[in-house]
């Protein structure tokens with residue numbers, strides 16, 4: 598195992614001259630897969646995207662699901678949802694569970710020595726099957742007229758998220774099942790009234806993950822971090838910029854034009870006096 602201790606919550610910008618391992622969360626890898634330019638702005642130049650408001654309702658669902666599965670972890674029993682889908686698995690009992698769940702402080706981590714990148718991520722849950730293979734599990738909450746029910750309904754970023762976790766656990770020496778599971782809860786909005794409660798349909802969606810892309814992505818990410826060239830915009834936007842990029846560029850241009858015009862005007866005013 599090649600993990601090392603680390604204390605700080607987040608990394609600052611990457612410094613090509615620093616011998617220290619650079620911490621890369623699974624969401625930064627996802628950012629890199631989505632758009633290398635934004636990834637470069639964030640990790641190399643220290644300009645981060647504005648943070649999103651916290652999804653507090655989703656967080657509450659996550660917390661309650663964790664507690665529910667933890668009861669079965671303590672009892673060594675199968676959750677009724679797992680029974681319903683005929684899956685032979687129970688929540689994994691391991692003293693590192695809380696550490697692996699804590700994305701901000703530690704999570705599951707692996708130092709990829711060839712790149713000196715310390716890759717990490719915080720999981721929702723891990724189950725184990727009778728063969729001793731770990732099953733990576735993520736809880737997702739939404740509210741749609743028709744909720745997701747097959748892997749075709751899953752976002753690519755969700756699949757990449759669990760594939761990175763599979764890679765991290767394998768690199769930490771665990772046998773990992775190729776199948777991951779999404780515990781997907783869909784808030785029902787067709788009730789007659791709110792009445793102080795929201796009901797959910799709960800589905801278990803399996804997905805056969807492949808982590809073969811993860812290590813090549815880590816090498817590419819390191820190459821980008823070492824380079825002084827700013828990469829082009831969005832690989833996942835058909836090669837063109839996303840709408841935020843056009844907004845940012847246009848706002849920047851107009852502000853610069855106005856600034857230059859105002860500066861010229863004030864110089865002219867000084868010269869006239």
Ligand code: SF4
Pocket residue numbers: 631632633634635830831834837838839840841842843845
């Ligand atoms: S297209 Fe522009 S704003 Fe959008 S993700 Fe890429 S660099 Fe960021």
